[in-house]
Amino acid sequence: MSTGPTARPDLARLSINQETIKQWSLPELAEGCAAAGIGAVGLWRAPVQEYGVEAAAKLMRDHGLTVTSLCRGGFLTAPDDAGRAEALADNRTAIDEAATLGTDTLVLVSGGLPPGDKDLVAARERIADALAVLAPYARERGVRLAIEPLHPMYAADRCVVSTLGQALDLAERFPAEEVGVVVDTYHLWWDDLAPAQIVRAGAGGRIHSFQVADWITPLPAGVLLGRGQLGDGSIDLRDFREQVDRTGFDGHVEVEIFNEALWARDGAEVLTEVAERFRAHVL
Amino acid sequence: MSTGPTARPDLARLSINQETIKQWSLPELAEGCAAAGIGAVGLWRAPVQEYGVEAAAKLMRDHGLTVTSLCRGGFLTAPDDAGRAEALADNRTAIDEAATLGTDTLVLVSGGLPPGDKDLVAARERIADALAVLAPYARERGVRLAIEPLHPMYAADRCVVSTLGQALDLAERFPAEEVGVVVDTYHLWWDDLAPAQIVRAGAGGRIHSFQVADWITPLPAGVLLGRGQLGDGSIDLRDFREQVDRTGFDGHVEVEIFNEALWARDGAEVLTEVAERFRAHVL
Numbered sequence: 251m252s253t254g255p256t257a258r259p260d261l262a263r264l265s266i267n268q269e270t271i272k273q274w275s276l277p278e279l280a281e282g283c284a285a286a287g288i289g290a291v292g293l294w295r296a297p298v299q300e301y302g303v304e305a306a307a308k309l310m311r312d313h314g315l316t317v318t319s320l321c322r323g324g325f326l327t328a329p330d331d332a333g334r335a336e337a338l339a340d341n342r343t344a345i346d347e348a349a350t351l352g353t354d355t356l357v358l359v360s361g362g363l364p365p366g367d368k369d370l371v372a373a374r375e376r377i378a379d380a381l382a383v384l385a386p387y388a389r390e391r392g393v394r395l396a397i398e399p400l401h402p403m404y405a406a407d408r409c410v411v412s413t414l415g416q417a418l419d420l421a422e423r424f425p426a427e428e429v430g431v432v433v434d435t436y437h438l439w440w441d442d443l444a445p446a447q448i449v450r451a452g453a454g455g456r457i458h459s460f461q462v463a464d465w466i467t468p469l470p471a472g473v474l475l476g477r478g479q480l481g482d483g484s485i486d487l488r489d490f491r492e493q494v495d496r497t498g499f500d501g502h503v504e505v506e507i508f509n510e511a512l513w514a515r516d517g518a519e520v521l522t523e524v525a526e527r528f529r530a531h532v533l
Numbered sequence: 534m535s536t537g538p539t540a541r542p543d544l545a546r547l548s549i550n551q552e553t554i555k556q557w558s559l560p561e562l563a564e565g566c567a568a569a570g571i572g573a574v575g576l577w578r579a580p581v582q583e584y585g586v587e588a589a590a591k592l593m594r595d596h597g598l599t600v601t602s603l604c605r606g607g608f609l610t611a612p613d614d615a616g617r618a619e620a621l622a623d624n625r626t627a628i629d630e631a632a633t634l635g636t637d638t639l640v641l642v643s644g645g646l647p648p649g650d651k652d653l654v655a656a657r658e659r660i661a662d663a664l665a666v667l668a669p670y671a672r673e674r675g676v677r678l679a680i681e682p683l684h685p686m687y688a689a690d691r692c693v694v695s696t697l698g699q700a701l702d703l704a705e706r707f708p709a710e711e712v713g714v715v716v717d718t719y720h721l722w723w724d725d726l727a728p729a730q731i732v733r734a735g736a737g738g739r740i741h742s743f744q745v746a747d748w749i750t751p752l753p754a755g756v757l758l759g760r761g762q763l764g765d766g767s768i769d770l771r772d773f774r775e776q777v778d779r780t781g782f783d784g785h786v787e788v789e790i791f792n793e794a795l796w797a798r799d800g801a802e803v804l805t806e807v808a809e810r811f812r813a814h815v816l
Contacts, residue, residue, distance in 0.1 A: 405723035440688035486651040
């Protein structure tokens with residue numbers, strides 16, 4: 251783990267995923283994090299592309315910020331040749347962008363079921379097929395692919411990989427330097443098998459990203475923007491962090507919260523609150 | 534499996550959970566099912582209580598209807614003595630109601646996390662403690678308790694039992710005649726471990742209820758009323774039914790769909806459609 255020169259020791263492991271403070275532009279994010287003594291960020295492709303990938307890379311370097319991950323590649327479940335070729339091309343671009351940004355981790359949201367399709371097993375196999383093409387390409391560029399298991403409520407329309415066990419079943423077909431997993435508390439907290447799978451992931455050197463958000467209810471329509479601020483929900487975040495750390499993981503903990511109420515507030519205020527909650531509930 | 538005298542052979546395994554046609558009163562349900570050649574229904578406590586439990590039992594008998602299950606007991610995760618005593622008393626009442634209705638199966642929705650609580654493991658243990666009290670009471674009255682694993686999106690606020698594996702871990706602490714499980718496609722379809730757990734449940738004689746609904750997106754706010762009509766979604770319902778049947782199960786298949794669009798339509802029209810979809814997608 252490398253931290254920027256301005257990072258506060260108590261926040262040395264904190265990485266702010268930019269979607270958590272979506273109201274901020276990339277320069278606001280870079281300046282805000284640097285001013286707050288936070289040395290790492292997670293970025294998303296669309297705002298990076300809009301700003302310019304090279305320019306975004308320079309912006310982060312100039313502020314001493316480590317880019318812990320780029321979100322996201324994936325959507326690899328298209329059944330037809332054209333859809334598959336398009337997805338592979340887009341993922342190669344995402345890998346190039348990650349390399350330019352200097353991050354070693356591209357997060358993959360694997361994709362849901364095609365319309366009318368009911369075969370989860372076959373969809374997961376198509377992901378493996380695509381990884382076999384993409385993993386060497388990524389490795390040549392110093393980028394690791396990180397399969398993110400998404401909560402089972404996204405299995406149909408977003409990601410057929412729903413558990414850490416499933417993600418590891420896919421990842422372990424490849425070397426750990428090429429394909430690993432994302433451990434995200436929001437997606438995994440309910441699973442009584444997750445602790446054993448965290449051990450498995452850590453032992454294999456496959457925890458490429460560790461993300462935290464809390465679980466709050468009621469869920470909003472579409473269930474995308476209902477993630478909770480750290481400490482507001484049902485997840486024992488510290489216990490999760492300790493489980494991950496016990497495997498030998500000492501990397502960044504990326505705070506990734508999609509929550510419209512947070513987006514409606516002043517960005518600097520949200521950042522201060524996230525840092526406080528991080529100390530209170532994660533460290 | 535017993536079927537009413539009027540049951541159509543092709544619908545002999547079909548049971549209509551009354552929440553699927555919530556717009557119907559109990560007499561409308563009884564008359565509608567009997568007229569359509571459907572011999573079985575699943576009932577809910579609130580409408581049965583409103584109608585009168587004895588009267589509802591007579592109504593079903595008079596129409597030759599088998600009551601395949603009563604929904605629902607459960608909510609057994611209260612951490613305090615008063616909350617626990619209240620839950621046990623309510624579940625004893627539910628067991629009595631099931632016995633009066635002549636159904637052998639009380640469905641349990643186990644309960645979520647108490648406010649401020651983050652300990653899923655302890656909550657699941659409290660369910661086991663409550664089952665130890667309730668199971669003998671139920672057995673004396675000819676009623677089996679059926680733990681329903683609910684989709685993980687309900688783990689915080691409704692049911693900390695999220696997978697068939699977890700449900701069986703709880704159920705197997707008791708004799709199969711006392712405690713079993715509900716296999717519901719809506720809750721389990723995403724889980725790659727479900728097929729093995731269905732085999733486990735069947736081998737142990739613990740499939741006390743088999744329910745079907747389809748998975749459609751986007752999910753509505755609160756994620757309670759977004760179940761899909763059979764065939765409208767992502768679940769291979771026939772494959773599920775065949776998996777369950779291969780264990781030796783030959784009981785009713787209960788259609789339980791919570792969907793406001795279905796509730797807004799004419800009840801008889803919905804029943805006809807459910808029967809058609811049942812033949813097309815489940816049998």
